[in-house]
Amino acid sequence: QEYKQLSNTAPPKLRIVAKTPSFITASYARANNVRKTLIQATITVPDEYPQSPPIINVDLKLKGLKKKLESAMTQESMQLKGQYGQIIAAFRCLVHFIDTNKFLPCWRELKDCTDMVQNLNEKNQHSSNNKNTNNKSTVSCNELTGKIRLKLCHNRYYYSCSIQIHDAYPSTTTIAEWGKACVLKMVGTNLPPKIENMMSTQAQDLVRKMQDGMSYDDAFNASNPIREPKDFRKHAAKEVTVRLTQEKLKSLKQDTETLKVVGNLRHVDGDSVSWNAKVKAHGAKERKDARRNIKKITDSEIAKDLAAEEKDKQWQIDEKSRLAGYDISAFDGSNPQPSLKALVRFLIDRIWRLPEEKCPVCTTLVLPANPDELLTLYKSSSSDCKTEKEKKERKRAKQKRPIRPICGCWYHYSCLDKFMREPPFGASCLSCKARVYHPDWSDNMQTLEREWANKQARLREIEDVKMFL
Ligand SMILES: [Zn+2]
Ligand SMILES: [Zn+2]
Incomplete structure (x- = not known):
């Protein structure tokens, strides 16, 4: 009778999978996201029911969530202890939980996120040894609204x-909401607005690209606010081919050694005794061995060359497909990637870590220890510089500002300026080895070289004039 009542009064989406007098299994999913919120529960009905309570088992791999749900359902059914209706109460509780808990589709991710934030605090405590509670990173969640507060x-x-x-x-339900599977909103920071804005924008773009279907790494690269200039990779690839590597030197050395050995063997085969051209210097057997060895060595060299050529061909094919860029049509949003953990990871890696980031050129911290000092570097804009002195000061402040080229490492503006304008041009980042580019500087080596040469010439001229005077 209770089963019958359950199927009559239950919400329409509660699907009864199986029922026998001794157990009943039902599943439920929230309306707009079937896959992620489908949960199945089995209630075993003892012979003495309703005097002895039903046993509830939720079919879930996530242990924390399983325990939470099972205890909530048991608690709900316990209120009708000894009466009929306990099974209905338990299933009602399940439906209510699925309908109202907004974090259900990202339960595991959220757990990982809170762990990550917890780890930050432990790391901080070890390094700075201060137990200042104000300085703790925190995360709090509201299950009803689906809002996470992160500091x-x-x-x-x-x-x-x-x-x-x-x-x-x-994912999202409407096209207007596309890219807002999680919405990041900055609440407060003492980072300069320019840096904050750049990071927050990239973070939200990352979420969008992952909803499109990209992996974290692809989405991270594609959301870089600095776009690669045209032919950027072609230049880099060209550089690789002319560079004399350790490996190339080794193979050259081996080539000359092989030639020497072959030459010596030829001598064994061909040498004649100096006083009689018709008499060979070496015996027939020795000469035969030498000839065989020459063939053996040259054959193995040819095979090696062929293998290397094959490898090179394969590399060119790979490179071509890499240069072709992403196949955007593959990311049409039909396979949205969960983005919450990626978002929090980005915020930690790129924003939390900023105060310990070191400039690859001068190896000192990029941000000043005092946040106010950093803010003053951004205070004056070009429009409110009236006197020469103000202009000069602004220029000096700009030199100290942090700046981030395409590779994602942070430099001091003045350090990066020096790095870009002085040879070797087009060098790779001292910290991450990727090629450095920033739109404030030309990506054309010839231009940079010419500028540098001009500057050197000017300096020489000044020296000459000094000498003359
Ligand atoms: Zn520096
Ligand atoms: Zn770098």
């Missing part, structure tokens, strides 16, 4: 934000 603190810098999880996470 990242590191040294004296902080960045706090909210992340709103969409009902249809990891």
Whole structure:
């Protein structure tokens, strides 16, 4: 009778999978995201029911969530202890939980995120040894609204934000909401607006690209606000081919050694005794061995060359497909990637870590220890510089500002300027080995070389004039 009542009064989406007098299994999923919120539960009905309570088992791999749900359902059914209706109450509880808990589709990710933030605090405590509670990174979640509050603190810098999880996470329901599977909103920070804006924008773009279907790494690269200039990779590839590597030197050395051995063997075969051209210097057997060895060595060399050529061909094919770029049509959003953990990882890697980032050129911290000092570097804009002195000061401030080229490492503006304008031109980043590019400087080696040569010439001229005077 209770089963019958259950199928009459239950919400329409509660699907009864199986029922026998001793157990009943049912599943339920939230409306707009079937796959991620489908949960199945089995209730075993003892012979003495309703005097002894039903046994509830939720079919879930996530242990924390399973335990939470099972205890909630048991608690609900316990209120009708000894009466009929306990099974209905338990299933109602399941439906209510699925309908109202916004974090259901990202439960595991959220757990990982809170762990990551927890780790930050432990790391911080070890390094700085201060137990200042104000300096702790925190994360708090509201299951009913689906909102996460995140505060990242590191040294004296902080960045706090909210992340709103969409009902249809990891996707969205309407096209207008596309890219908003999680919405990042900055709440407060003492980073300069220019840096904050750049990072927050990239973070939201990352979420969007992952909803399109990209992996974290692809989405991260594609969301870089600095675009590669035309032919950027071609230049880099060309550089690789002319570079004399350790390996090339080795193979050259081996080539000359092989030639020497072959030459010696030829001598064994061909040498004649100096006083009689018709008499060979070496015996017939020795000469035969020498001839065989020449063939053996040259054959193995030819095989080696062929293998190397084959490898080179394969590399060219790979390179071509790499240069062709991403096949954008593959990322049409039909396979949205979960983006919450990626978003938090980005915020930690790129924003939380900023105060410990070191400039690859001068190896000192890129951000000043005092956040106010950093803010003053951004204070004056070009429009409110009236006197010469103000202009000069602004220029000096700009030199100290942090700047991020395409590789993602942070430099001091003046350090990067020196790095870009002085030879070797087109060098790779001292920290991550990727090629450095920033739109403030030309990516054309010839231009940079010419500029440098002009500057050197000017300096020489000044020296000459000094000498003359
Ligand atoms: Zn520097
Ligand atoms: Zn770098």
